[in-house]
Amino acid sequence: MLKALKKMFGKGEVEQLVAESAAPVMQPPAPTPAPAPPAVDQRKAETPARAETTEAAKPARSQPAAKPRRERKPKPQASTWKLEDFVVEPQEGKTRFHDFKLSPELMHAIHDLGFPYCTPIQAQVLGFTLRGQDAIGRAQTGTGKTAAFLISIITQLQQTPPPKERYMGEPRALIIAPTRELVVQIAKDAAALTKYTGLNVMTFVGGMDYDKQLKALEARHCDILVATPGRLLDFNQRGEVHLDMVEVMVLDEADRMLDMGFIPQVRQIIRQTPPKSERQTLLFSATFTEDVMNLAKQWTTNPAIVEIEPENVASETVEQHVYAVAGSDKYKLLYNLVTENKWERVIVFANRKDEVRRIEERLVRDGVNAAQLSGDVPQHKRIRTLENFREGRITVLVATDVAGRGIHIDGISHVINFTLPEDPDDYVHRIGRTGRAGTSGVSISFAGEDDSYQLPAIEELLGRKISCEMPPTELLKPVPKKHG
Structure with missing residues (x-):
C-alpha cells in the first residue's frame, strides 16, 4: 500500500x-513612535517590504488608526x-x-x-x-x-x-x-x-x-x-x-x-x-x-x-466487553454499573445528541453526578464541563463522537458504549479514551436489538471476536425511585 x-x-x-495560567503575559505598550505616513495597504503594493506592526498600517478597520505599536514578548530569562x-x-x-x-x-x-x-x-x-x-x-x-x-x-x-x-x-x-x-x-x-x-x-x-x-x-x-x-x-x-x-x-x-x-x-x-x-x-x-x-x-x-500499523487496532491495555441487552434495559444496566461499582470517572457514548441529553438528564435525576458534552452545549459550558470532569467533580460524562474526539483526560477507568457506533473507527476512538499512557481500562458496549448488527464490522476492524455476554441479573434491577 x-x-x-x-x-x-x-x-x-x-x-x-x-x-x-498557560497564556503568555500581555506586554505593556512601547513608547509611541513618531507619526507614521498615511496608511498604505502594502499587501497590494508591488514592494517586498512588510507592513508595520501597527493598526495604522493594517487595512481599514473600526479600531483607531493611531494605536501604539506593541513589542514582541521577550524570551524568558535563561534558566x-x-x-x-x-x-x-x-x-x-x-x-x-x-x-x-x-x-x-x-x-x-x-x-x-x-x-x-x-x-x-x-x-x-x-x-x-x-x-x-x-x-x-x-x-x-x-x-x-x-x-x-x-x-x-x-x-x-x-x-x-x-x-x-x-x-x-x-x-x-x-x-x-x-x-x-x-x-x-x-x-x-x-x-x-x-x-x-x-x-x-x-x-x-x-x-x-x-x-x-x-x-x-x-x-x-x-x-x-x-x-x-x-x-x-x-x-x-x-x-x-x-x-x-x-x-x-x-x-x-x-x-x-x-x-x-x-x-x-x-x-x-x-x-x-x-x-x-x-x-x-x-x-x-x-x-x-x-x-x-x-x-x-x-x-x-x-x-x-x-x-503506523499497531499490532492491535485497539489498545491491549483496554479490556473489552459486550453485553447483550434489550433497549429498554440499557439505562438500568448503565445506572447499576456506575452506582454498584462506585466508578469515579466514566465516559458514556451515544450516537445522537438527543440521546445524550436524555441519558444525562435521567442520571442527574437519579442522583448521579453527570454532565453532557455535545454540539448543542454552549462552548463556555463545554470547557467548564471538561475541567470539572478532569478534576473529578463530575463522575459520568455523556458524549457524542464529535465531542469525544478531543477528550484526552488521564484516569478514565471505563468507557461505556450506550449505543454501538455506526462507524467501526469510532469504536476504536471511543475505547481509546481509557487505557491511556500505559494504564489499564475497561470498555463495555451495550448491544441491543437496534444496534447489535454493528458488531461484525467492529470485529473485522479489530481482527478478532468480542464475546457477547449476558449482564448479571443484579445489574438489571430497577432504578430506585427518588423521593422528595
Whole structure:
C-alpha cells in the first residue's frame, strides 16, 4: 500500500482558549513612535517590504488608526537547566528526542513532560519534517502525533527568525482541527512545549466571545495559531488575521473534517496561505481514504507517507466487553454499573445528541453526578464541563463522537458504549479514551436489538471476536425511585 500511495505523489505539487495560567503575559505598550505616513495597504503594493506592526498600517478597520505599536514578548530569562539534566540512555529499538537536533528550550519542555523516548509516529515523522519535508501521517489515536507536529513547528520557528515587521495577526504556523475540544487540547500541548521558547500560542474557536479573542490577538504577536475552520474564516474575512506568513500548516483529523463538511472552508483558508512550495504542510488522518489522499495530493509537495500499523487496532491495555441487552434495559444496566461499582470517572457514548441529553438528564435525576458534552452545549459550558470532569467533580460524562474526539483526560477507568457506533473507527476512538499512557481500562458496549448488527464490522476492524455476554441479573434491577 505504501508504494501505491507514494506513486500518487509526484514532485509537483480558536476566542483565546489556552488556559489562563498557560497564556503568555500581555506586554505593556512601547513608547509611541513618531507619526507614521498615511496608511498604505502594502499587501497590494508591488514592494517586498512588510507592513508595520501597527493598526495604522493594517487595512481599514473600526479600531483607531493611531494605536501604539506593541513589542514582541521577550524570551524568558535563561534558566539553570542544562541538557545534561535530561539523561536518557540509548535503548535498542527506541528513538530518543536527543537523537534529533532540538533546541535546549524545547528539550527542557520535553523533559518537564517526562517524555524520554519518541513514540513510533514521532520517530518516523520527525525524521522527515525536521528536514523541512511535507508529510502525511496515519496513526491510531493516542499515539503522540500532536507532539510530533508541534515539535516540528517549534523547531522551524526557532531556526527561522521572524520578520522584523509584521502584523499582530500574522501567524507563522497554523493548525486546523475539526472540533473545539481538539483545538483546546492541541493548544494546551503547544503551550507546554513552548514554555521556554517565548513563542505565543493562540486559539480561535466558535461559540466563544469574538471580541475577547480579538483583544488577545491585538495584544501580542501570534506565532502558533490553533483554530477551527469557521472561526478562523471569520477573523480572516474581517481582515483581523492574515495567513500570508504561514511557514508550517497542519491539518489534523482530515477524515473527520471531511465527514463534518468542513473541506470547503478549509480550501478557502488554504488559498490565503503561501503556495504549497513555500510552506511546509503536514496532514494527519485516522484513515487514508481516497478522498483524504486526493486532498493530500492537492495541498502537499512530495510528502513523506508515514503509516503506523499497531499490532492491535485497539489498545491491549483496554479490556473489552459486550453485553447483550434489550433497549429498554440499557439505562438500568448503565445506572447499576456506575452506582454498584462506585466508578469515579466514566465516559458514556451515544450516537445522537438527543440521546445524550436524555441519558444525562435521567442520571442527574437519579442522583448521579453527570454532565453532557455535545454540539448543542454552549462552548463556555463545554470547557467548564471538561475541567470539572478532569478534576473529578463530575463522575459520568455523556458524549457524542464529535465531542469525544478531543477528550484526552488521564484516569478514565471505563468507557461505556450506550449505543454501538455506526462507524467501526469510532469504536476504536471511543475505547481509546481509557487505557491511556500505559494504564489499564475497561470498555463495555451495550448491544441491543437496534444496534447489535454493528458488531461484525467492529470485529473485522479489530481482527478478532468480542464475546457477547449476558449482564448479571443484579445489574438489571430497577432504578430506585427518588423521593422528595
